[in-house]
Amino acid sequence: MEYILSPSILSADFARLGEDVKKAADAGAQWIHIDVMDGAFVPNISLGFPVIKSLRKETDKVFDVHLMIEEPGRYIEEFVESGADLITLHAESAKHLHRAIQQVKAAGCKVGVSLNPATPLCALEHILDEIDMVLIMTVNPGYGGQAYIDAMDQKIRNLRKMADERGLDLDIEVDGGVTADNIGHIKECGANIFVAGSAAFNGDIEANVKKLLKAMEE
Numbered sequence: 222m223e224y225i226l227s228p229s230i231l232s233a234d235f236a237r238l239g240e241d242v243k244k245a246a247d248a249g250a251q252w253i254h255i256d257v258m259d260g261a262f263v264p265n266i267s268l269g270f271p272v273i274k275s276l277r278k279e280t281d282k283v284f285d286v287h288l289m290i291e292e293p294g295r296y297i298e299e300f301v302e303s304g305a306d307l308i309t310l311h312a313e314s315a316k317h318l319h320r321a322i323q324q325v326k327a328a329g330c331k332v333g334v335s336l337n338p339a340t341p342l343c344a345l346e347h348i349l350d351e352i353d354m355v356l357i358m359t360v361n362p363g364y365g366g367q368a369y370i371d372a373m374d375q376k377i378r379n380l381r382k383m384a385d386e387r388g389l390d391l392d393i394e395v396d397g398g399v400t401a402d403n404i405g406h407i408k409e410c411g412a413n414i415f416v417a418g419s420a421a422f423n424g425d426i427e428a429n430v431k432k433l434l435k436a437m438e439e
């Protein structure tokens with residue numbers, strides 16, 4: 222199983238976004254996590270297509286685009302054209318989730334589905350075989366810097382079991398409150414892709430990313 226660190230630019234300095242992303246990439250982060258928020262699905266507004274398009278010129282790293290927007294199916298083409306490599310949709314945000322998943326695949330992009338902390342795994346029952354990744358939110362989406370919700374440990378364990386029982390080599394991404402201190406424990410629960418926002422971008426980005434990578438690889 223491949224282990225991947227995906228620093229979330231939500232906690233970067235938006236006035237120096239290109240530089241911050243390059244620092245994280247040069248320090249060894251495999252992916253870059255891009256949080257898109259619309260002020261409707263979540264109570265915050267972050268960034269959109271022009272920012273992703275501009276960042277695309279700065280690095281070749283995988284752009285892991287986390288859509289926290291209502292009815293994401295309306296904008297799939299634009300996100301792919303902007304440079305997304307992987308698009309993650311929230312199960313709670315799409316009336317026709319199955320259709321939205323097909324739209325991402327038809328656009329030639331990898332697809333993930335995310336679940337809020339209160340959404341049960343059974344929401345994945347009929348789509349798990351269709352997708353590349355599940356993103357387990359370990360905070361309520363909308364903001365960086367929140368504490369990891371411990372009850373999500375069991376949810377990650379149960380999802381790994383569910384995937385194994387179906388013979389799926391599923392990527393499980395965890396997003397929210399990930400730090401160098403808990404990343405090893407989250408890995409032990411069954412996750413293999415780790416998003417870190419404040420733990421990566423607050424302070425010395427290079428040192429933070431190296432510390433997270435070391436803790437992830439231990």
Ligand SMILES: O=C(CO)[C@@H](O)[C@H](O)COP(=O)(O)O
Pocket residue numbers: 229230231232254256287360361362363364365366367396397398399416417418419420
């Ligand atoms: O999707 C989100 C928040 O909704 C995240 O990707 C955050 O950006 C994670 O930040 P930290 O909890 O790691 O500070």
Ligand SMILES: [Fe+2]
Pocket residue numbers: 229254255256287396416
């Ligand atoms: Fe995110």
